[in-house]
Amino acid sequence: MVWTVIRYLPPALFGLLQLVGCSSSQQASHLVLVSQAGSSTVAVIDPVQGRTVKRITVGGLPHRMILNPDGSKVYVVLVGSQAVAEVDVRSLEVFRTFLTAPVPERRSDGTLIQPHFDQDAFSKTSCFACHNPGGAKPFIVGERPVGIAFSSDLNKLYVSHIRQGRLSEIDLLSAQVVRARNLPPSGAASEAVDVARVGSRLVVAMRPRQPSTEASAVRWLDEQTWQTLSEAPTGSDPAFVLPLEENALVSNFESNTLSLHAPASSPKSFTVTPGPLGMLKVAEGRVLSLNYYSNAVSLVDLVSGQVQNHQLELGSRIFVNPTHAALSPDGRLAYIVSSGTEGHLVVFDLERKGVTRAIPIDGLSFDVVVVRR
Amino acid sequence: MRKTLWMAALLGLLAACGGNNGGGGNNGSSAPNTVAGLVTDIGTGARLSGVKVTVVGSSQTTTTDSRGEFILQNLPPGLVKVDLEKAGYAPGHGLAESTSSAQAIVVALKKEGTEQGYNPTQARTLFQRTEAGPYAVIFQPNSLNTADTNLRVVVTPLDPTKEDSALPGDLIAGGASPTPLAAVTFAEFSILDSQNRRINLKPGSSAIVELPIPPELRSRYKIGDKIHCYAYNPQTGRWEDFVEGTVERSSVDGTTPVLRASIRHFSWYGGAPAVQDQECVLVEVRNRFGPLADAVVTARPGLRAVTNRLGQAEITVEKGVPVNFTATKTYTDTFVDNHGNLIPKPGAKVIDIGRVYEDDLIGLDGKNYSRTPGPCPGSSVQLVRPAATNPLPIRVAPAPEGFFRANALLQPGGVAFMQLEKGIPNADGDLDNAEPAAGAKITISDNAGKTATLSELAPGTYFANNFDVEPGKRYTLNIDADGNGSIDGSGSAFALGNVAWSNLSNGGSYSAASLTATWSDSASAQPGYNALYQVSFQRNGGSGVSDMAFYLGSERTFQPRAQTDPPTPLAPGTYTVTLNAFCGAFSGGNLNISDNITGVGMQGQIYSIQPVNPITITLTL
Numbered sequence: 003m004v005w006t007v008i009r010y011l012p013p014a015l016f017g018l019l020q021l022v023g024c025s026s027s028q029q030a031s032h033l034v035l036v037s038q039a040g041s042s043t044v045a046v047i048d049p050v051q052g053r054t055v056k057r058i059t060v061g062g063l064p065h066r067m068i069l070n071p072d073g074s075k076v077y078v079v080l081v082g083s084q085a086v087a088e089v090d091v092r093s094l095e096v097f098r099t100f101l102t103a104p105v106p107e108r109r110s111d112g113t114l115i116q117p118h119f120d121q122d123a124f125s126k127t128s129c130f131a132c133h134n135p136g137g138a139k140p141f142i143v144g145e146r147p148v149g150i151a152f153s154s155d156l157n158k159l160y161v162s163h164i165r166q167g168r169l170s171e172i173d174l175l176s177a178q179v180v181r182a183r184n185l186p187p188s189g190a191a192s193e194a195v196d197v198a199r200v201g202s203r204l205v206v207a208m209r210p211r212q213p214s215t216e217a218s219a220v221r222w223l224d225e226q227t228w229q230t231l232s233e234a235p236t237g238s239d240p241a242f243v244l245p246l247e248e249n250a251l252v253s254n255f256e257s258n259t260l261s262l263h264a265p266a267s268s269p270k271s272f273t274v275t276p277g278p279l280g281m282l283k284v285a286e287g288r289v290l291s292l293n294y295y296s297n298a299v300s301l302v303d304l305v306s307g308q309v310q311n312h313q314l315e316l317g318s319r320i321f322v323n324p325t326h327a328a329l330s331p332d333g334r335l336a337y338i339v340s341s342g343t344e345g346h347l348v349v350f351d352l353e354r355k356g357v358t359r360a361i362p363i364d365g366l367s368f369d370v371v372v373v374r375r
Numbered sequence: 376m377r378k379t380l381w382m383a384a385l386l387g388l389l390a391a392c393g394g395n396n397g398g399g400g401n402n403g404s405s406a407p408n409t410v411a412g413l414v415t416d417i418g419t420g421a422r423l424s425g426v427k428v429t430v431v432g433s434s435q436t437t438t439t440d441s442r443g444e445f446i447l448q449n450l451p452p453g454l455v456k457v458d459l460e461k462a463g464y465a466p467g468h469g470l471a472e473s474t475s476s477a478q479a480i481v482v483a484l485k486k487e488g489t490e491q492g493y494n495p496t497q498a499r500t501l502f503q504r505t506e507a508g509p510y511a512v513i514f515q516p517n518s519l520n521t522a523d524t525n526l527r528v529v530v531t532p533l534d535p536t537k538e539d540s541a542l543p544g545d546l547i548a549g550g551a552s553p554t555p556l557a558a559v560t561f562a563e564f565s566i567l568d569s570q571n572r573r574i575n576l577k578p579g580s581s582a583i584v585e586l587p588i589p590p591e592l593r594s595r596y597k598i599g600d601k602i603h604c605y606a607y608n609p610q611t612g613r614w615e616d617f618v619e620g621t622v623e624r625s626s627v628d629g630t631t632p633v634l635r636a637s638i639r640h641f642s643w644y645g646g647a648p649a650v651q652d653q654e655c656v657l658v659e660v661r662n663r664f665g666p667l668a669d670a671v672v673t674a675r676p677g678l679r680a681v682t683n684r685l686g687q688a689e690i691t692v693e694k695g696v697p698v699n700f701t702a703t704k705t706y707t708d709t710f711v712d713n714h715g716n717l718i719p720k721p722g723a724k725v726i727d728i729g730r731v732y733e734d735d736l737i738g739l740d741g742k743n744y745s746r747t748p749g750p751c752p753g754s755s756v757q758l759v760r761p762a763a764t765n766p767l768p769i770r771v772a773p774a775p776e777g778f779f780r781a782n783a784l785l786q787p788g789g790v791a792f793m794q795l796e797k798g799i800p801n802a803d804g805d806l807d808n809a810e811p812a813a814g815a816k817i818t819i820s821d822n823a824g825k826t827a828t829l830s831e832l833a834p835g836t837y838f839a840n841n842f843d844v845e846p847g848k849r850y851t852l853n854i855d856a857d858g859n860g861s862i863d864g865s866g867s868a869f870a871l872g873n874v875a876w877s878n879l880s881n882g883g884s885y886s887a888a889s890l891t892a893t894w895s896d897s898a899s900a901q902p903g904y905n906a907l908y909q910v911s912f913q914r915n916g917g918s919g920v921s922d923m924a925f926y927l928g929s930e931r932t933f934q935p936r937a938q939t940d941p942p943t944p945l946a947p948g949t950y951t952v953t954l955n956a957f958c959g960a961f962s963g964g965n966l967n968i969s970d971n972i973t974g975v976g977m978q979g980q981i982y983s984i985q986p987v988n989p990i991t992i993t994l995t996l
Contacts, residue, residue: 040554040649054551062651135651136694136748142601211621213583213637215515239637256637258579276579276639295616295639296578318432322608322615342615343605345550365548366603366617366649 032372034328034337035089036347037064037078040366042130044078044087046094047347049330049337052361056094060087061130062142066150067369076371077150077159084144085128086161086172091373099128100177102147102161102170127177149196149243151204154225162194162206169194169206169228181228188219188233198243198250203231203265205250207240214238220252222265232266242326244281244289251289251304253278260291262304274300275311280326280369282336284352290336292324299324299338299350314340314348316357321348326369339367409477410455411705411726412445412469413774413975417483417541419800420864420978421778423461426484431456431609442776444726455480456612463487465531465563468543468643470612476669479703479726481975483540487565488531495519495526500627503530503562506968508587508631510562512638518580523568531563533645536591537866537960537971539675539699543607543643544614547678552750554649556614557676557693559602560586560634561645575641585625585633586645590905590929593632596622602646604636620646650676654694655751656736656744659687659766660702662727663860670704670727672769680751687766689751697734697851697867702769703727728975729771732865734822734851736767772861774975779815779856779863780806781972781979785870785959787846791819791839793829795856795979811835816855821848822867844983847872847898856977864974868959871906871983872898877931879952879992887944887994891934894954894987905929909955914948915991921946947996954987 030050038045038057044064046056062082069076075097076089084105090097105123108114118124121132132138147170149162158180159172171181185194190210198205202225209218218240222231237254244251250263258276261269277295284290284301291300293311297320301310314321321340327350328337334353340346340360345367349359414426422443429436430447439445447455450473457480459467465487469480488503488510495517502511510532519526533541535558546556564584566574576582588596596602600622605614620636634646659682660670666686673679677692677700692698704727736744744767778800783793795815798806813834819842820826829837844850851867877893879885898904907927912935914922924935924945936942959982960971972979 038552040548041552042651043552045551057552135653141651146601212619213581213621213635256581320611322611322613323617341617342611343548343550343556343613343617344611345548362551364552365550365554367550 029375031375032331033375034347035067035076035371035373036339036363036367037067037369038345038364038367039063039065039081041364042135043364044076044089045363045367047361047363049349049361052359054363058089058094058096060089060096061085061099061128062133065148065368067371068150068152069371069373070152071156073374076373079147079150079161080128080130081146081148082142082144083128083130083133084147085130086147086150086159087128098177099130100172101127101129102172102179103145103163103168103182104179105129149194149198149207151197151199151245154199154202160197160199160204162197164193164195167192167194167208169197183228185221188221190214190216191218195240196243198245199225200245200250201248202226204228205243205245205263207236207243207252209240210238212239220250220261220263220269234263234269236261236263236269241279242281244283246283246289246304251281253281253291255279255294260289260302272302272304272307272309274302274309279324282327282329284329284333284336290327290352292327292338294323294325297322297324299327301355310355312355314338314350314357316360319360321346321357321360324348325367328370328372330372331374337370337372339363339370341365341367406448406477407475408448408450408452408473409705410447410450410457410471410473410480411477412439412447412457412480412482413726413728414439414443414445414459414467415483415975416464416800417485417538417973418970418978419778420974420976421800422976423484425461427460429458429460431458431612454612456609458609459484465529465565466609467541468607468609468612470544471671477705478671479705481540481701481703481726481728483538485531485533485538485541485563487529487563490527490529493526493528493566494524495521496524501528501530502627503532505532505534505587507532507534507589508633509585509625509627510587511585511625511627511633512564513583513585513626515580515582518576518582519566519574520577521568521574523574525569526574527567529565529567531565532586533561533563534589534969535559535561535645536589537969537973540701540973543609544612545673545679546614546647546676548649549613553678553691554750555653555674555676555678555691555693556603556605556647557650557696559592559596559646559648560588561643562586563643564638564641566641576639581637581639583635584638584644585627585635587625588622588632588634591903593905594902596632598622598624598632602634603648604634604644604646606638606640607643608640609642614647616640650693652694653691653750654746654748655689656692656746657687657689657764657766658700658702658769659685660704660729660769660771661686662704662771667704667727667771670702670771672700672702675699691750694748697732698736699865700731700733700767700769702729702771704771726774727771727861728774729769729861730865730974731767731769731862732851732853732867733767734820734849734867770861772859775857775859775863775977777857777976778806779812779854779977779979780809781852781854781856781864781977781981783852783972783979783981785844785850785868785981785983787844787870787873787983787985789844791829791842791844791850793817793837793852795835795837795854797856812856814858816858818853820851821845822851844870846870847901847904849901849903850981852972852981854972854974854977862974864972864977864979866970866972866979866981868971868981868983869898869901869904869906871956871958871985872896872901872904874906874908874954874956874985874987876954876987876990879990881990882992884993884995887947887996890994891932892952893932896931896956899931905958907957909953909957911953912945912950914946914950917946917948919946922948945994947994949991949993951989951991953989956985956987958983
């Protein structure tokens with residue numbers, strides 16, 4: 003009935019209705035959250051309005067983010083503040099923060115860090131409480147947490163660190179680190195650059211200090227005991243581990259490949275365009291690879307091995323340095339972070355295989371998640 | 376008819392010069408969608424003619440005239456990116472907005488480094504050495520996109536603490552909320568084949584580069600620190616391909632702290648972390664008649680802003696570090712007559728330039744300039760502050776026609792002294808037909824509120840009366856070389872601390888095998904302080920290889936050894952031991968260090984020297 007009325011409206015009025023329908027008052031059913039490493043914030047973007055509607059200050063160098071299964075909390079890894087920020091999706095506020103490693107008493111040269119005692123830094127839940135813009139120097143401190151994954155029971159987080167190859171287990175109820183270990187290096191590979199959980203196993207990507215041409219390693223650990231189950235070499239700079247059923251897909255930033263690892267078997271390799279970093283499962287057996295150095299994405303069929311590459315461009319504009327992506331609730335769009343110094347959230351239509359829109363965000367942004375409104 | 380013309384000229388004059396009350400009368404005429412430019416040599420300050428200017432993404436090109444200037448008209452609206460090429464110089468790049476009012480691109484080019492041959496089938500490390508250390512590129516075999524085996528590699532180093540005006544583009548993480556990037560160390564990498572074509576890495580291949588941390592920044596960036604690195608993309612006019620590099624020891628000399636990073640595309644490349652501690656500064660751009668609207672202000676480290684109708688703009692800068700402000704105002708159909716009046720004349724182009732170098736925004740006049748913590752609110756709308764505010768003044772005027780060279784000495788515990796010459800720079804950067812430059816206006820500040828204007832003792836010789844230079848303090852000079860009201864060049868340096876021997880004394884006797892000479896410097900703990908020490912041991916009456924030892928570096932300890940292989944203790948005997956300390960830029964005493972006073976049409980050095988009285992010691996077996 004409504005459609006009938008609209009069909010017989012004069013064309014000018016119909017156009018006006020369309021304009022109203024597209025006006026900024028319309029809201030999306032979901033929001034897109036982007037970690038903005040340069041400004042210590044998470045941007046909340048309304049994809050219908052095409053703009054950032056809120057900026058949440060979370061802490062130093064926010065990078066990776068994960069959404070909990072019920073969609074109520076987003077966990078943001080604060081690489082520069084040795085902490086994770088828990089963002090409440092309903093209020094879009096930081097609910098709490100928790101450290102991923104202890105606040106040190108001494109520097110690496112053995113001298114006492116007196117301000118840590120003077121300001122009771124050991125009671126803080128994020129180094130950002132003191133090491134923030136205008137606060138204590140240096141701004142970037144700590145063990146540099148990067149990778150993040152949920153435990154099987156969803157009550158804990160695993161966080162991997164670049165410094166000392168540290169793996170931490172954080173109890174979400176108490177917000178305390180309940181287990182931590184410096185993982186033994188594999189050759190020159192000593193930095194635990196990412197962690198993912200595949201069933202009852204953890205997969206940790208270990209890399210050498212960058213830049214390097216030496217091999218990295220993909221290590222499988224028992225989730226309960228953290229005993230090493232197996233290990234396989236991979237490219238010199240693994241960037242991200244995507245859990246896929248019983249496998250783990252690893253992006254190799256320097257060697258331009260994705261490698262599909264299963265415990266105790268040889269990995270299968272897929273060549274993509276230069277600089278694969280983030281990956282997104284878009285359908286069963288299909289992933290989208292975000293290829294940082296080539297300003298492109300690859301759609302990879304893990305069964306057939308077919309790889310389709312697509313430049314991130316709209317008109318004459320090229321969107322550089324894609325890092326991570328998230329799916330829209332209907333699975334038709336991928337929200338891609340273009341993390342050049344001129345930042346954009348790029349909307350990529352997975353059916354048309356092209357960019358349909360670009361929303362300005364901060365430069366040097368990194369990860370993205372989609373949450374219900 | 377004559378009366379009509381006379382009236383038109385008078386009206387034009389009034390329109391150009393009349394009033395400074397924000398009515399726009401002081402702003403001259405400025406054509407839309409027009410970009411004017413001025414290109415200089417970063418090493419000499421000289422204007423460069425014959426520079427090819429290409430608008431990126433179009434076929435529009437031009438060449439700089441004999442005054443180093445160019446103009447581009449009828450540009451499409453939006454960001455204008457230009458490439459600048461001149462033989463013997465590293466590629467230059469500039470940005471401006473094509474908008475309703477003309478803007479200027481003021482770019483300094485840097486003379487390129489030494490060409491080195493390279494066969495790309497081989498792994499090899501090539502480097503260019505400067506006073507900061509070796510700038511290196513480490514090639515993997517067959518990583519370059521060519522079959523040519525006779526390549527030439529040119530590495531052009533750039534120290535942003537002295538030469539930031541040669542850095543291309545804006546050092547900004549832009550987008551929805553722009554953040555400044557703080558330049559640390561940079562270089563340009565050019566690889567040319569037999570046909571002089573630029574060669575790059577194969578898609579997917581990489582190389583490793585090592586860029587020395589400038590001595591002034593070594594207290595800030597330590598071994599193991601991570602620094603964000605970027606490559607400049609001339610096509611987009613942005614710094615891209617952000618990756619983390621690590622501060623490590625140079626693989627060339629094993630000692631210099633360098634930023635080591637992976638590179639995917641040879642261009643300008645370097646390290647620049649995002650600035651976290653920002654503040655918003657209110658600036659006011661003025662010429663001799665009053666405030667100027669539509670002037671473009673850039674800050675390093677900081678952002679870019681355009682002045683409002685009151686000549687004011689809020690601009691985000693890094694807090695607590697020295698900031699270079701540069702303002703340009705471009706007139707495209709106006710010229711300045713002999714009396715300094717703006718006269719309309721279709722086709723003319725005038726770029727007014729002004730600079731202010733502030734180590735701390737207390738300012739040269741001791742005033743606290745209006746500033747607030749954090750980035751400026753809203754980058755597009757410039758708020759007009761109440762009259763009670765105290766904006767940082769940036770005075771602009773046409774760039775000087777001559778070339779000035781400054782030589783300034785900070786005598787610890789004594790005076791500040793400067794000589795200024797005017798002449799024509801030759802290919803080596805020295806001035807030919809140099810004459811003393813009289814009438815300059817020079818101010819010195821200790822960046823803590825103490826300031827003085829230098830008096831001219833004799834033509835070209837300037838001296839700060841009643842201004843004691845305190846050991847270990849940093850001082851800034853701002854120089855209006857032609858006395859026309861705008862700052863033409865600026866620079867800063869520390870006055871040396873008190874330097875003295877710690878474990879040697881005149882007449883002392885020491886074991887040649889175990890002696891390690893040490894000395895102290897009262898300013899060594901100051902952030903950014905970087906003194907060079909020159910030590911020599913010379914046996915009295917001796918001239919053999921075991922009779923002398925020499926040290927030049929920034930450590931405060933030295934084990935004197937003969938230059939034998941392997942090094943051996945010095946021969947026993949009586950030695951004269953000298954210790955000299957240097958700070959800032961200084962050419963002399965076998966030192967040749969890049970200038971640290973820079974500007975358009977001027978260049979120079981500010982430094983501090985302290986010789987410690989020679990001592991005589993005896994070395995025993």
